[in-house]
Amino acid sequence: MLDGLSTSLKDALKKLAGKTVVDRAAVDELIKDLQRALISSDVNVKLVMELSKAIRTRSLDEELPKGTNVREHVLRIVYQELVRLVWASTEVKLEPQTILMAGLQGSGKTTTTGKMARYFQKKGLKVGVICADTFRPGAYDQLATLCNKIHVPIFGDPKATDARQIVKDGLVALKDQELIIVDTQGRHALEADLIQEIIDLNAITKATHRWLVIDAALGQSASEQARRFHEAIGIDGVIITKMDGTAKGGGAMSAVAETKSGIVFIGSGETIEDLERFDPDGFISRLLGMGDLKALAEKVEQAAIAEDMDVNAMMKGKFTLRDMYKQLEALNKMGPLKQIMGMLPMGNMQLPEGVYDVTSTKMVRYRIIMDSMSPKELDDPGLLNSSRMQRIAHGAGATQEEVRELLKYYKMMQRTLKTMRGGGGKFNMQRLMKRFSGMQ
Amino acid sequence: MFGGLKEKLQAARNKLGSSIGAIASAPAEAGEAAAPATPGTTPATIHTAETSGAAPAPAAGFVEKMKVLITERELIVSDKNIADALSELEMTLLESDVALPVTDAIIAHVRKGLVGKHRKIGESVDDLVVGALKNALLEVLGKGFNLAEYIKTHEHPVKILFTGVNGTGKTTTVAKIGAYLKKQGYTVVIGAGDTFRAGAIEQIGVHAERLGIKIIQHQEGADPSAVLYDTVQYALSHKIDVVLADTAGRFHNKSNLMNQLDKIRRVMKPDLIVYVDEAVAGNDAVIRASEFDRTVGADAVVLTKADMDSRGGAAISIAHTIGKPLMFLGVGQAYDDILPFDPEQVVEELLGGS
Numbered sequence: 001m002l003d004g005l006s007t008s009l010k011d012a013l014k015k016l017a018g019k020t021v022v023d024r025a026a027v028d029e030l031i032k033d034l035q036r037a038l039i040s041s042d043v044n045v046k047l048v049m050e051l052s053k054a055i056r057t058r059s060l061d062e063e064l065p066k067g068t069n070v071r072e073h074v075l076r077i078v079y080q081e082l083v084r085l086v087w088a089s090t091e092v093k094l095e096p097q098t099i100l101m102a103g104l105q106g107s108g109k110t111t112t113t114g115k116m117a118r119y120f121q122k123k124g125l126k127v128g129v130i131c132a133d134t135f136r137p138g139a140y141d142q143l144a145t146l147c148n149k150i151h152v153p154i155f156g157d158p159k160a161t162d163a164r165q166i167v168k169d170g171l172v173a174l175k176d177q178e179l180i181i182v183d184t185q186g187r188h189a190l191e192a193d194l195i196q197e198i199i200d201l202n203a204i205t206k207a208t209h210r211w212l213v214i215d216a217a218l219g220q221s222a223s224e225q226a227r228r229f230h231e232a233i234g235i236d237g238v239i240i241t242k243m244d245g246t247a248k249g250g251g252a253m254s255a256v257a258e259t260k261s262g263i264v265f266i267g268s269g270e271t272i273e274d275l276e277r278f279d280p281d282g283f284i285s286r287l288l289g290m291g292d293l294k295a296l297a298e299k300v301e302q303a304a305i306a307e308d309m310d311v312n313a314m315m316k317g318k319f320t321l322r323d324m325y326k327q328l329e330a331l332n333k334m335g336p337l338k339q340i341m342g343m344l345p346m347g348n349m350q351l352p353e354g355v356y357d358v359t360s361t362k363m364v365r366y367r368i369i370m371d372s373m374s375p376k377e378l379d380d381p382g383l384l385n386s387s388r389m390q391r392i393a394h395g396a397g398a399t400q401e402e403v404r405e406l407l408k409y410y411k412m413m414q415r416t417l418k419t420m421r422g423g424g425g426k427f428n429m430q431r432l433m434k435r436f437s438g439m440q
Numbered sequence: 441m442f443g444g445l446k447e448k449l450q451a452a453r454n455k456l457g458s459s460i461g462a463i464a465s466a467p468a469e470a471g472e473a474a475a476p477a478t479p480g481t482t483p484a485t486i487h488t489a490e491t492s493g494a495a496p497a498p499a500a501g502f503v504e505k506m507k508v509l510i511t512e513r514e515l516i517v518s519d520k521n522i523a524d525a526l527s528e529l530e531m532t533l534l535e536s537d538v539a540l541p542v543t544d545a546i547i548a549h550v551r552k553g554l555v556g557k558h559r560k561i562g563e564s565v566d567d568l569v570v571g572a573l574k575n576a577l578l579e580v581l582g583k584g585f586n587l588a589e590y591i592k593t594h595e596h597p598v599k600i601l602f603t604g605v606n607g608t609g610k611t612t613t614v615a616k617i618g619a620y621l622k623k624q625g626y627t628v629v630i631g632a633g634d635t636f637r638a639g640a641i642e643q644i645g646v647h648a649e650r651l652g653i654k655i656i657q658h659q660e661g662a663d664p665s666a667v668l669y670d671t672v673q674y675a676l677s678h679k680i681d682v683v684l685a686d687t688a689g690r691f692h693n694k695s696n697l698m699n700q701l702d703k704i705r706r707v708m709k710p711d712l713i714v715y716v717d718e719a720v721a722g723n724d725a726v727i728r729a730s731e732f733d734r735t736v737g738a739d740a741v742v743l744t745k746a747d748m749d750s751r752g753g754a755a756i757s758i759a760h761t762i763g764k765p766l767m768f769l770g771v772g773q774a775y776d777d778i779l780p781f782d783p784e785q786v787v788e789e790l791l792g793g794s
Binding site for chain 2 (some may be wrong): 036039040041042045046104105106107108110123130135136137138139140141142143144145147164165188189190214216217218219220221225241242244247248251270
């Protein structure tokens with residue numbers, strides 16, 4: 001069912017793919033599918049409407065960046081608008097501080113408190129935990145079990161009934177710890193006495209941060225709940241829990257929009273280590289049910305390529321020197337090679353510092369050499385014998401060695417394209433780069 | 441719960457009603473003024489008889505329309521008439537957390553109930569709309585589930601297994617249902633089948649102690665199947681009426697945990713499997729309910745945290761998706777904060793008079 005949904009979004013995108021003029025109807029169709037994707041990921045309906053309005057206006061008003069097609073143009077806007085929404089400053093400082101946990105019943109505050117204690121402990125801080133949940137049976141035992149496992153001191157009393165007193169005592173007892181996390185009882189916005197309690201706890205602790213814990217499955221009520229919590233204690237960060245299920249976390253996005261804060265952590269597993277810092281790209285891809293959004297958005301930045309290269313012909317295996325010339329030209333338009341490489345998903349591959357500059361100089365040389373070739377030679381590199389090479393080298397002010405190197409590079413590109421076609425997989429940039437740098 | 445939905449449904453109903461009302465009055469005037477007019481000049485655009493999708497010949501459509509309009513004094517509701525109102529209803533349902541596919545199904549149902557309907561001039565627009573909405577909602581919600589009645593008519597001990605994802609309130613629900621059944625005069629034993637989460641055994645232990653209900657528990661980390669098997673054995677040898685089996689929350693996409701649940705089911709052979717989810721869950725409610733239903737089965741549903749919010753769309757989503765009755769709503773933190781669910785009453789209340 002969900003797959004079907006993201007497929008429909010992809011279909012809508014496909015319709016825009018070949019277009020170079022913004023087609024109002026196609027954009028509207030895409031927006032509609034986008035709305036459905038976001039709503040079925042539990043993003044607040046009103047928020048979705050606002051978002052899609054902004055996306056629509058920008059898609060139709062903004063000029064199409066040169067060399068991009070409409071799909072890329074619209075996608076980039078979608079991506080930007082969504083990132084703008086979730087990517088508020090959520091810096092986690094590693095310094096003495098007090099964090100107050102807030103959230104609905106069963107959202108995962110206690111588990112997250114344990115995970116956070118572990119996170120900050122690993123970062124080298126002296127962490128202490130206060131259990132201010134005096135209501136739920138077993139809450140103290142649960143937190144104590146988690147904290148004992150990682151040797152973090154915990155303050156609490158399963159028999160106490162006054163959360164305020166516990167927190168006061170706890171702050172005294174844990175005064176030697178650098179970072180204190182206060183776990184609280186689950187509550188919802190309509191429980192006035194409990195809301196008052198957390199207001200008091202906030203005053204008592206003078207908390208540095210008040211983080212709202214949101215279950216990834218929380219639906220439309222997320223906005224309202226977040227708003228009320230925000231009014232009460234001023235939420236300055238959201239933690240999404242249970243992201244290891246199938247829920248998309250749209251509710252958390254609504255909460256972030258409502259509190260004008262950002263997403264701090266994501267909980268995705270049952271062990272104490274399962275806490276991650278927030279990654280907006282992964283989150284947004286999941287919301288929309290499509291994995292390649294960032295890559296697509298970035299393609300726009302590399303504008304020139306799509307315009308100049310005949311990808312189809314290349315995919316059929318026809319790759320001539322002429323194509324390579326266009327490719328080099330396109331690469332040149334894109335700016336410094338280093339910047340381009342930064343955008344490509346190459347994992348942790350490290351290139352030697354000098355490589356970038358040498359390579360781009362080399363590219364310019366290659367183009368100059370190719371400028372000395374005849375059209376026939378460009379279309380059919382097989383013609384190039386040693387006398388032709390000599391002529392070309394002479395004309396370009398290069399050595400025959402350089403011409404041979406160029407041909408080697410050309411053959412390598414041709415091979416790479418062949419493997420890409422054969423394997424059916426993605427363009428193996430990493431391998432290409434390896435060969436490329438090996439040629440220096 | 442459902443308060444917000446009620447308000448919005450009321451608005452949607454008015455809108456549907458008025459858009460049908462509007463076409464009712466407009467053609468009536470048009471009919472009088474333009475009775476002898478030719479097809480070309482008649483404002484036939486408001487509602488042609490194109491309800492079947494395939495466009496009929498214009499002349500036939502016009503004749504048909506005139507016949508219905510003037511001769512029989514009836515109205516045909518067309519797709520176009522109610523499109524706006526339906527899209528408003530769609531928004532209403534989505535904002536109330538009814539999952540997208542379920543919303544689509546309800547809208548389709550209402551549309552089917554309204555479009556093409558011949559409405560006599562005298563018949564109230566309101567009745568027509570309310571009827572269609574009511575049918576759609578009742579169809580989705582199905583029948584309720586009377587637990588007390590079930591226990592009365594089945595062999596004891598009645599073994600009830602509670603399942604669901606993390607943090608939906610299974611343990612609290614077990615305690616509440618224990619209290620509810622005790623009040624009805626049944627003897628109850630609870631099996632502490634959540635041996636995974638830290639503090640879970642203590643949590644259910646405190647509940648049982650407060651309620652004066654016998655509990656069977658092992659160590660943290662023990663095999664839940666063994667705990668629940670022991671619980672059933674205890675019930676058999678002590679002639680206990682009902683076994684309530686708590687389990688650890690688990691995600692439906694973790695096959696090892698779902699296999700564990702399947703093993704529990706094989707070992708304790710429950711009479712009822714109760715799926716617990718929360719009323720505030722969004723679209724994921726549909727996915728996980730259908731996964732639980734598919735892998736270990738579900739006979740009834742309990743929705744918790746219904747006091748958090750006034751929407752209640754999850755109830756509609758889950759009921760529609762797995763077609764299993766809603767048994768209880770959890771509506772607060774106290775033991776008696778649990779309500780048997782009666783769909784007819786809920787729908788009546790949602791669409792009722794005021």
